[in-house]
Amino acid sequence: MDEQRAAGEGPPRWWRQGPPWRYRWDDEDRNPRWPWRSTAFLTVFVLAGSNYAAGQQAGERAALDPFARVLLLVAGVLLLWRLRHPVPVVFGTASAAMVYLGAGYPYGPVFLAVALACFSAVVAGHRRAAWAALGMLWTGHVLVAHWLYRWLPPSGDSAASWGQEAVVATWTVAILAVAELARTRREQWAREGAERAQAARRRADEERLRIARELHDVLAHSISVINVQAGVGLALLDTDPEQARTALTTIKAASKEALGEVRQVLDTLRTPGDAPRAPAPGLDRLPELVEQAAGAGLTVRVEGEPPRLAPGTDLAAFRVVQEALTNVVRHSGSRYARVRLDHDGGALRLCVDDDGPATGGEAGGSGNGLAGMRERAAALGGTIEAGPRADGGFRVLAVLPSMVKSEGEGR
Template sequence: MDERRVRGPGWFRQGPAWWRQGPPWASRWDDDEVPGGARWPWRSTLLLTAFVLVGSTFAAHGQEGERAALDPFARVLLVVAAGLLLWRKRYPVPVLFGTAAAAATYLGAGYPYGPVFLTVAVACFSAVVAGHRRAAWTAVGVLWAAHVLVAHWLYRWLPPSGDSALSWGQEAVVLAWVVAIMALAELARVRREQWARERAERAQAARRRADEERLRIARELHDVLAHSISVINVQAGVGLALLDSDPEQARTALTTIKAASKEALGEVRQVLANLRAPGEAPRAPAPGLDRLPELVTQAASAGLTVEVEGKHPRLPPGTDLAAFRIVQEALTNVVRHSGSRHARVRFDPAGGALRLRVDDDGPATGADAGGGGNGLAGMRERAAALGGTIEAGPRPDGGFTVLAVLPLTGTTAKEGDR
């Protein structure tokens, strides 16, 4: 929903989207901090150097007679303090102490107060945001201590001559500016770390969604192909065995193979279409238990008689698809791994859950009776995604049972055959 239309009470605490996600330059800051790959902040450094030089000149005119006049040494100190900021992203701590030393020297020489302290503020800001909080507090603390020392004691022996001590009220103003700069830097650091965490969480969530989608598609393809290929395999064997002795039965087997392969191709195309065009509505409805008669017919064509017992309620699309795929996979495993020619599918909705049971009489024709590979794992994943469970294992009489319990949350109370 558009954030400009609905702004609940939480919006004022969290702020607008750009505040929660960070400004566009926030993501580029991380690139600047990669060792050996930092960009050189030429433009900002040149602009700040010009501002410091011009601003100090105006400050000197305003403080003429009170502070020492700007001379070449003062201008060198100003250029050094501002020029060091060119390395502030590569070497934030040395740059911070360098600008602080230049500012302290400028202050001790009695030159006019002015924008030279802005260079220290920028260096301090860069160091704190880069994570060097202790170094930033130390450098700013040392600079302020030097200011107190010069303004209240050493001024007697330092230029300009006849200077007087700074009042403690003015000193409190200086201290307030220092605290404000550090507080702003700390706030920027906290917000930057929050933006980095949120970007990482969004990237992780996107990767998780992509992994879940790949798993879903792989599970769909496995269920479609395993069932259809099992039917095709059985019918191909029948056709080869009866090709000479019973051509009509062989023709029937080939017809079944054609129908099964056509259906499989259609379902595969649907899955791949959803993969190629994510976010678009599927062109065909997802299969559900209303297609159970088709499964029974396909199983019959493979020589397996399926008996359906009980009634199932109307299910939500996700649960309906999961139930259909579980029955499909269970019957496929009977065809592939059991010598039984008879299977039973029973629905028992009770206690807010649908108990879906598929039994065969066996015996197993291999070590993987009932399916021990991706099929059974896929059934468990489908059930678990809905908050249900799957139990599968051999029966004492030699058969195999698959029991799925799927929650009926959100289903309608009306029951009946689909």
């Protein structure tokens, strides 16, 4: 907190709804506001209370004169700076109170000004200054009450009892204890606020990553199909119009599907927390992926039956197959791929193979597609292995925990 103030920054916004002794900060200049009302109230109370105490202690202590009222006023007005300069204020109020007592004026609420200044200094993190100021005041009171009283007004005064000093010391310790408790609670609230802010940022980052993965998987697959079919259409536009028409039809279908899935992702951003309008894709849509790959000139053979999976695992498995087939279309010279599904009770083993060779960029690098697959698998407690096979070609192997759906749960 001290470093935060030294850098010219105020407490976080949530602190403004904190406890009643919170610091109030100006959004424009990032400086603490002037505590006018509390200072004015306490100053009036100190002046009025001291007048009442003077009447009660008439003949025992010196009467209030203009110098006494100036000391009381100084002790109160100094509190106006207690948020900006807590150390000078706590020493200033303690000094004014010590002079006031040394001059023999009546005991009264002047100690409240010292207590509030000490409280503000401790809460602000200046503990040693507050302790030193209170120690100075108590030491000065002991000297006046047990030694210097002979030469200080009022005349004929006697030494104070040590029981009275014990009471003063008890009040001093109580003030410090309450201030320390407030400081501890404030630091705890600050830590909790920082933890909440960090958790919110972490959730936002995770959501951004999830949306980025969804958009990448949808767009990369569909645009790859569109790119291949556009090339076919351009090449056959003059020689084989019917085949070119088929390519354009495939482009239209792929773009329509991509727009639908992108719209679904964007709808979750516009209305967070609402149920999606369409179910998330899963392995039940594997035939659609095979059909789209066929439209891009890739023959896909599926081995094994898709098991019943939890929604998160089902979506991750679908996206892994989608991304793997997209990479085959984009980076492999092979026009044939195999998708094998093995379910051994506790895990789903999903393997996508092609025979290669690679034709474009690095097929097994650390692009966004493979990184997204690894992130999906890691989020579920699974693994992804992707790389060239020993006999040529490329393999993507995903192992995902298969939490089977309950009977009442739809796909």
